[in-house]
Structures are given as structure tokens and as C-alpha cells.
Amino acid sequence: MKKIAVEESLADISSALKEKGYDIVTMRNEQDADGCDCCVISGQDKDTMGMQDTVTEKSVINAHGCTAEEVCSQVEQRLG
Structure with missing residues (x-):
């Protein structure tokens, strides 16, 4: 099961x-993202200067403006 x-x-x-x-x-x-396959x-x-530190190498999905x-x-696409 994907986490x-x-x-x-x-x-x-x-x-x-x-x-x-x-x-x-x-x-x-x-x-909390440790050990997870993906983050939402x-x-x-979001950083106002457009700079963000990367805290995970996993897929990160930005849900802003998206439906569930x-x-x-x-x-599903990213985890195949």
C-alpha cells in the first residue's frame, strides 16, 4: 500500500x-513526510520570493486550485 x-x-x-x-x-x-511515497x-x-527549500526527493503535488x-x-499518475 502506498503511503x-x-x-x-x-x-x-x-x-x-x-x-x-x-x-x-x-x-x-x-x-511527517518521512517514509512516504508522495506528498500533497x-x-x-508558498515562499513569496519564489524560493523553497527542498525537504523531500519524493513527488510533491500542489493541490492549490485542484479538486480532490x-x-x-x-x-495515481506519479506513483504508477
Whole structure:
């Protein structure tokens, strides 16, 4: 079972991914993403200067402006 870290504010996306059989971890800080296959973030707290430190080499999906179904599709595409 693939393990997905989902930002705490994205409850609808967490629910949709659980329904599809993914193991969901609520991501409150960068350590919560350890051991996960993919991360889903809200994109709300993006650095205003356009600079971001990379905290994981895993796939990161920005859910900003996407429906839960669109995010699920992106997860499925990236994890194959």
C-alpha cells in the first residue's frame, strides 16, 4: 500500500485518497513526510520570493486550485 503525506488542511483530499486505498499520513511538518511515497500540499504557504527549500526527493503535488479527484489522478499518475 502506498503511503501519502497530505497537508493537514486538505481533509477532502485525504478522504478521497483513503477511499482509493492509500495509507494517509497527516502532514503537519516536514518530518511527517518521512517514509512516504508522495506528498500533497495546499500551496497556500508558498515562499513569496519564489524560493523553497527542498525537504523531500519524493513527488510533491500542489493541490492549490485542484479538486480532490484531480489530485487523486495526479497521485495515481506519479506513483504508477
